[in-house]
Amino acid sequence: MNRGIYRAGLALVGVLLAACDSPMESLPLVPPVPANELLVSNPVTSPAGPPAGLDQVTFVSVAPGTLASGKAVSIEVHRTGEVFFGVLINGGLDPLAIPASVGDSVTLTVTGPSGPGEKSGFRVPPRKPPTIVRTFPQPNKRDVPLNTRAKAVLSEPIDFTTLTVANVELRTGTITVPGQLRFANPEQTVVEFVPASDLAPGTDYELVIRPGLQDLDGTPLEALSNISFTTGSAPEPVGQLAFVRDGQIHLINTDGTGLVPLTQPETGGSNANPAWSPDGQRLAFASDRDGEWNIYVMNADGSGLVRLTSGGYNDEPAWSPDGKTIAFTRLQDGSAGIFAVNAEGGTDLRVVVNRPGYDAMPAWLPGGLQLTFTSDWRAYDFLYDLYLVNADGSGITPLLEGPFFSADGQTFYFQSAWSPDGRQFAVVVCPYAFDNCFPIGGVAVANSDGSDLTVIAQAGGYSRPTWSPDGKLIAFSSTSCRECQPTLRLVRVDGSAEDLITTNGHSPAWRP
Numbered sequence: 142m143n144r145g146i147y148r149a150g151l152a153l154v155g156v157l158l159a160a161c162d163s164p165m166e167s168l169p170l171v172p173p174v175p176a177n178e179l180l181v182s183n184p185v186t187s188p189a190g191p192p193a194g195l196d197q198v199t200f201v202s203v204a205p206g207t208l209a210s211g212k213a214v215s216i217e218v219h220r221t222g223e224v225f226f227g228v229l230i231n232g233g234l235d236p237l238a239i240p241a242s243v244g245d246s247v248t249l250t251v252t253g254p255s256g257p258g259e260k261s262g263f264r265v266p267p268r269k270p271p272t273i274v275r276t277f278p279q280p281n282k283r284d285v286p287l288n289t290r291a292k293a294v295l296s297e298p299i300d301f302t303t304l305t306v307a308n309v310e311l312r313t314g315t316i317t318v319p320g321q322l323r324f325a326n327p328e329q330t331v332v333e334f335v336p337a338s339d340l341a342p343g344t345d346y347e348l349v350i351r352p353g354l355q356d357l358d359g360t361p362l363e364a365l366s367n368i369s370f371t372t373g374s375a376p377e378p379v380g381q382l383a384f385v386r387d388g389q390i391h392l393i394n395t396d397g398t399g400l401v402p403l404t405q406p407e408t409g410g411s412n413a414n415p416a417w418s419p420d421g422q423r424l425a426f427a428s429d430r431d432g433e434w435n436i437y438v439m440n441a442d443g444s445g446l447v448r449l450t451s452g453g454y455n456d457e458p459a460w461s462p463d464g465k466t467i468a469f470t471r472l473q474d475g476s477a478g479i480f481a482v483n484a485e486g487g488t489d490l491r492v493v494v495n496r497p498g499y500d501a502m503p504a505w506l507p508g509g510l511q512l513t514f515t516s517d518w519r520a521y522d523f524l525y526d527l528y529l530v531n532a533d534g535s536g537i538t539p540l541l542e543g544p545f546f547s548a549d550g551q552t553f554y555f556q557s558a559w560s561p562d563g564r565q566f567a568v569v570v571c572p573y574a575f576d577n578c579f580p581i582g583g584v585a586v587a588n589s590d591g592s593d594l595t596v597i598a599q600a601g602g603y604s605r606p607t608w609s610p611d612g613k614l615i616a617f618s619s620t621s622c623r624e625c626q627p628t629l630r631l632v633r634v635d636g637s638a639e640d641l642i643t644t645n646g647h648s649p650a651w652r653p
Contacts, residue, residue, distance in 0.1 A: 178207045182297035183269050185357050188329045198238040199265050200297045202274045205233035211251040213572050219246040226572030228583035230596045236330045243267045270363040271356045272296045277638050284373035287339040289638050291348045298329040300355045308353035313346050340372045381652040383415040390415050397643050403443035414648050416458045421653040425458035449482050462509040470501040477501045493534045507563040525553040540591045556605050560612045567606035580621045597636030607651040618647035
């Protein structure tokens with residue numbers, strides 16, 4: 142695990158957290174948190190590798206629904222004074238690795254819409270059986286997609302030798318469904334069952350997880366679990382994504398088939414951030430093939446390349462709903478701003494937003510009259526909020542703002558993407574971090590006015606969420622560190638199911 146995300150800016154955070162550095166015994170007494178809600182493992186050596194200079198870590202997680210009004214959590218290890226941050230999914234926390242030893246006093250603080258809430262204190266146990274934090278699908282979920290891969294998130298890493306069909310199986314009635322068992326993450330905390338074929342429509346299934354599943358110390362699962370769910374009547378439609386692999390743009394079906402390269406290494410340069418035209422016939426993207434980063438447009442098969450910009454540093458194109466304009470981020474004279482250009486070419490470059498500092502990552506609302514963008518306007522290089530602006534550059538309004546100063550860290554908002562009907566938007570949410578959301582970040586969905594922000598999937602890095610044309614699914618990329626290979630993933634908007642599309646891919650764009 143890369144701890145750079147936590148250490149960046151800690152000198153400043155240390156000042157803000159001075160009041161929290163007192164020993165555990167001096168903190169206000171907090172009622173014990175039930176074991177089925179706050180889950181703390183004994184220290185283990187993570188299969189993904191411990192943070193630099195450490196031998197072992199403790200995994201902390203919270204059952205879904207426990208922190209329904211929370212937005213983020215901070216965890217302080219009092220012996221070292223270090224503070225770690227995580228994002229919440231459906232009111233819960235997936236296992237977060239922290240460097241802590243047996244007996245260490247630890248405090249978990251939840252941040253909600255009005256700021257930090259109550260603190261929960263606990264000590265790291267010498268031994269604790271693993272337990273299930275959450276599952277995909279959720280228990281008793283109906284209308285589950287036929288291509289679902291059933292998953293269970295465990296409270297700590299699992300011994301791979303115990304991941305067998307004798308301990309984990311998917312059944313329908315008395316029949317065992319054929320398929321493959323594997324871990325869905327390097328930490329070995331997410332167990333995944335991949336069916337050999339799509340599940341049957343309108344059928345009851347049961348994911349069975351037995352106590353034979355053990356942690357790295359040989360401690361068995363706390364109890365037998367049977368997670369029941371029912372499939373829907375029709376499979377999810379297969380769409381297409383443009384994405385980036387090894388600096389080149391590719392096309393792939395959302396079921397992982399039909400991979401086609403659209404740009405070739407021999408043309409020179411690297412390519413980034415593809416964006417589809419509204420009719421799905423052309424792609425805008427950024428490339429340094431001419432020695433500087435500019436915005437280009439090409440046909441869906443990779444032909445008909447046209448360069449739209451010159452000079453400066455140009456990236457993150459976003460196509461207007463009418464197909465006539467491309468907004469993008471342009472860096473010049475030390476400042477990043479939102480600019481726009483005619484999608485057919487020409488010299489009509491115009492400014493949308495260009496204030497001192499960072500205004501970037503534009504996303505059009507479906508009506509074409511407004512855009513959202515990320516900006517550090519409130520505090521240069523310190524806060525990253527989400528703003529709304531009219532297409533002519535007027536009426537800049539904050540849409541999502543993180544706390545300015547908080548002992549529980551900041552919250553940053555990047556790469557917004559609007560649902561096809563304009564009622565919701567997706568956004569990348571990061572706790573206090575200056576490393577492009579590595580390794581902790583989340584894909585969240587909110588109403589058009591910014592209310593009811595809910596993280597639906599954990600992801601590391603700039604995930605670039607992109608909506609399916611029917612508004613039911615979101616594709617995104619995820620990686621746990623800068624050096625780690627990114628993956629393309631698919632999640633339902635309600636967070637009820639998540640699937641892998643392909644490895645070695647990032648910056649997806651769903652074809653209309």
